[in-house]
Amino acid sequence: MQKTLAFLLLILLGYLLQRKLGGKQDLAGLKVLILSVILPATIFMALMKVEVSVAMLWLPVLALLLNGSLYAVSTRVLPRLGFPTGTKEYRTMLMLVPSLAPGLSAFPFILEYLGDGSLALAALADVGNKVFVLIILYMVAMHWFYQLRGASARSIDRREKLKDLGWSLLREPVNLVMLAAFMLLGFGLTIASLPVFLEDAVSRLAGLMSPVILLFIGMAVRFKREEMALILRVLCYRAALAFLLAAGLIVAAGLSGPTALLAVVFAQCAVSFWPFAHMAAVEGLRAPDSPPIFDLDLGLNVLAFSLPFSTVLILSILACGEWFATPGVPTLAAGLLAVFPLLYAVRPVLRQRGVEARA
Numbered sequence: 001m002q003k004t005l006a007f008l009l010l011i012l013l014g015y016l017l018q019r020k021l022g023g024k025q026d027l028a029g030l031k032v033l034i035l036s037v038i039l040p041a042t043i044f045m046a047l048m049k050v051e052v053s054v055a056m057l058w059l060p061v062l063a064l065l066l067n068g069s070l071y072a073v074s075t076r077v078l079p080r081l082g083f084p085t086g087t088k089e090y091r092t093m094l095m096l097v098p099s100l101a102p103g104l105s106a107f108p109f110i111l112e113y114l115g116d117g118s119l120a121l122a123a124l125a126d127v128g129n130k131v132f133v134l135i136i137l138y139m140v141a142m143h144w145f146y147q148l149r150g151a152s153a154r155s156i157d158r159r160e161k162l163k164d165l166g167w168s169l170l171r172e173p174v175n176l177v178m179l180a181a182f183m184l185l186g187f188g189l190t191i192a193s194l195p196v197f198l199e200d201a202v203s204r205l206a207g208l209m210s211p212v213i214l215l216f217i218g219m220a221v222r223f224k225r226e227e228m229a230l231i232l233r234v235l236c237y238r239a240a241l242a243f244l245l246a247a248g249l250i251v252a253a254g255l256s257g258p259t260a261l262l263a264v265v266f267a268q269c270a271v272s273f274w275p276f277a278h279m280a281a282v283e284g285l286r287a288p289d290s291p292p293i294f295d296l297d298l299g300l301n302v303l304a305f306s307l308p309f310s311t312v313l314i315l316s317i318l319a320c321g322e323w324f325a326t327p328g329v330p331t332l333a334a335g336l337l338a339v340f341p342l343l344y345a346v347r348p349v350l351r352q353r354g355v356e357a358r359a
Helices: 002-016 025-048 052-083 088-096 106-114 114-148 158-171 173-186 195-206 209-220 226-253 257-264 276-286 296-319 321-325 326-336 339-358
Strands: none
Touching: 002 106, 002 209, 002 296, 025 106, 025 158, 025 173, 025 195, 025 209, 052 088, 052 114, 052 226, 052 339, 088 114, 088 276, 088 296, 106 114, 106 209, 106 257, 106 296, 114 158, 114 173, 114 257, 114 276, 158 173, 209 296, 226 257, 226 296, 226 326, 226 339, 257 296, 257 321, 276 296, 296 321, 321 326, 326 339
C-alpha cells in the first residue's frame, strides 16, 4: 500500500506539471525518451539477469491469442454497446480494443511489484502483441479501406507498406536490445560480464523508468466530458473480458503466484497508439468526397482515457498482492466491471418488452 501511494503521488505530481510541461510537443519528446532509451535499458537489464528457456517462446503466441480473442469477441459485443456494425465508430473501436500498450501502462509496475524476471517475461510476450498491432491491425485497416474507398482514392502498395512495418518492428529499440540480450546470453554472458562503465550506465538509465513514466502518465491525463460515458462503457467491457481471459489462462496453464499475477496485469494494459496511427494513415488515403472510414476524434479520446483507466486498474491489482493470482478473483472483478456495459446492452431489450407489454 505504501508503494502504491508513492506511485499515485508521482502521478499527481505529473498532473500538476501539465501547465508547464503538458504540451503535445513536450509529451511527444518525453514519450520518445521513454520508449527509445529508458525502457530498452530496463528490459536489457531484466533479460540479462534471468535464465532464458525455450518455454518462454510460447509467451508471444499467448499474447497473440489474447489480442485475437479480444478482437473476435468485440465484433459481437460492440454493436450491443452502441456501435452499430459498419459505422466509422465501430471500426475505430474494433481497431483499438484488442491492442495493448504495456510499455507505458504496465512495465514500470511489473518491475516494481514483481521484479526483473516478470518484466523479462512481459517484454517477450509484448513481441506477439507488437506483431498484432503493427501487422495484423494494419491489414484489417487496409481491408476496410479497399472495401469502402471511393473511385478517386489514392492507391497504396500493400506489400511495400507491410515490408516497412516489418522493418519498423525490427528497428524498434526494445526489440533491438532484446536481440542483443539473447545473443549475449547465448554466449554465456550475464550482466556481471559487461564492463563496469556499461553496466553502470544501463543501470542508471533503468532506474529512471518508474518515476519518469509515472510523471508522464500524470502529464498525459485528459478528462473530457464529451463521449466519456461511451468510452468508459467500452473500457469496462474490455477490462472485464481481459479478466475472464486471464482467469481462463490461469486455470488452463496451472499458473500461480507472480506468474499468474503477471497474466492478469498484462491483459489490463492500455490501448496502443499504433492502431490510431494506422487509422490516421488510412484516412489520409481516403478521397475527400468519400465518407470517413474511422472516427479519429473518438480514437484520440479513447487513447487519452485508456491510460489513466488502466493505470488505476493495474495499481489496484498489484496493491492486493497475490490475491488476484487465483482464478476466482479476476472472474469476480470481471463480473463487477461488466455491470455498466451489460446494463446498457439489455436496456433496449427491456424497453422493447415494455412497449410490447403495453401494446
